[in-house]
Each structure stands twice: as C-alpha cells, then as structure tokens.
Amino acid sequence: MWSGLSAQVTVQDIITDSVDVFSRQSDRAMKSSNLAMAASLLIPGLGHHYLGKAEPALALISLDVLSVFGAIFCNQHSKGLLTDSRGYAGTYARIVQGREDENYWNMVGEFDDMDSYNEAVRLNRQSGDEITDSRLSWKWDSDYYKDEYRKIRKNSHRFKTAASLCLGAMVLNRLVAFVDIRAKTRYKGVTSTSFHLQPSISPDFSSAGILISKQF
Numbered sequence: 482m483w484s485g486l487s488a489q490v491t492v493q494d495i496i497t498d499s500v501d502v503f504s505r506q507s508d509r510a511m512k513s514s515n516l517a518m519a520a521s522l523l524i525p526g527l528g529h530h531y532l533g534k535a536e537p538a539l540a541l542i543s544l545d546v547l548s549v550f551g552a553i554f555c556n557q558h559s560k561g562l563l564t565d566s567r568g569y570a571g572t573y574a575r576i577v578q579g580r581e582d583e584n585y586w587n588m589v590g591e592f593d594d595m596d597s598y599n600e601a602v603r604l605n606r607q608s609g610d611e612i613t614d615s616r617l618s619w620k621w622d623s624d625y626y627k628d629e630y631r632k633i634r635k636n637s638h639r640f641k642t643a644a645s646l647c648l649g650a651m652v653l654n655r656l657v658a659f660v661d662i663r664a665k666t667r668y669k670g671v672t673s674t675s676f677h678l679q680p681s682i683s684p685d686f687s688s689a690g691i692l693i694s695k696q697f
Contacts (some may be wrong), residue, residue, distance in 0.1 A: 514666035521658035528662050543660050545651060554648035555640045562637035566630055573626035574619040585617070590631045595619035 517528035526541030570576050570589050579585060592598040595618040599611045612618070621627040 514542050517662050519664065521662055522655050525654045525658040528658060532662070532666070537661070541654060545654050547655065548647045548650040552644045552651070552676060555647060557642035559637045559640035559644060562633055562640065566633040566637065568624075568632060569618065569630050574621045576617070576619045580615040580617060586634070589632060590627065591620050591628070593624075594618070595628065 512532055514532075517531050520531055521528035521541075524542070525545045526538040526543075529535075529538035529541060567576075567579060567586065570579070570586070574589060576589070579589070579605070588598055592601070595612055602610045618671075
C-alpha cells in the first residue's frame, strides 16, 4: 500500500512587500540615506525628493528659496538706505566729503555740528579724536533733518539684521532637513528573515514532503 509513496522536500521563497522589486517601499529602502542627508545639507528638500517624499521636499525648498531672496533683498536695501543717508546728510548737513568709517556717520547723527562734537571730545579729554578737516565738517539745518537722517540709518540697520536672520534661516533649514532624514531612515535598512516548516502531500497522495518557506 505504501510502496508507491515517495517523499520530497520543497523549498519555496515567499517575498513580502519589504523586498518586492516592484514595490515603492523596496525602491526607497535601496536608496542611500547618507546620500539623502548630504543632499539636504547642499539644498534643503533635495534629499527628501530623492527619497520620494514630495510634500516635505516642496516645503523645505520653498523656505530656502524665500530665505535666499529675502537675504539678498534685505542686504541690498540696507546698502541702498545707507547710501541714501549719506546723500541726505550731504544735502541737509552740508557735508563736502565724509569719511568711509561708520563711526563718523554715527557722530553726524548724534551732534548738530562739528564744533559741538569737538567740544564734547575736549570735555572728555579725548582731544586726539577731534575733527579739524573742514571738508569733514557738518551743520544740520534743523533737528528735523537730523532726526530724519537717523531714521534712515536705523531702517538700514533693521534690514541688515533681517538679512542676517534670513541667512540663519537657511542654515537652520538645512539642519532640520538633515535631522529629519536621519530620524526617518535610521532603521529603515534593517530587514528580518524567518523560516517556516509545513507538511505537504500531493493531491493524488503519490508524494509527501515538507514545505520550507523563507520570509524576508
């Protein structure tokens, strides 16, 4: 009765979604997280785009573009206001030739004229800081013009600070992108493999064996 019965061992591979070459998850797992992090340091969002994460990639890239244009605009506007303030002082304080250093232009905004500045210097026993060159002298037509001059310079400093903040936002955006990719891909490359044994008998009872299933 059992003379025609044979035994065999069958090995069958079961491929799950984690290693299916046709699945998107597999495609992501095969990509390099180190390359994605390096790309994020270069351009925020580029690493997320590489990993197929479209929404955070768009948000990070948009923020970086805004930061770049913000830094350029604020820096250029700050320089323009600074130039305007010097031209304003030339018109309403009758400065023939000013110095390039910022300390001089700050003094112009603090004192009504060169004589009042020199007097303050002498009172503080800092006679070496006196201005004697007539080309550097100034005299404001009124306090109104002096105050307007100071407002222009303050606005210039505000835009310069804003440009610095935009540069800081660019650096922070890169760090956020880098850390986000590292946190989301840190354990993604780890896969597990398991084996299952299952008895198997053919439909016509001509053979019996053991089915070994390997799962990734």
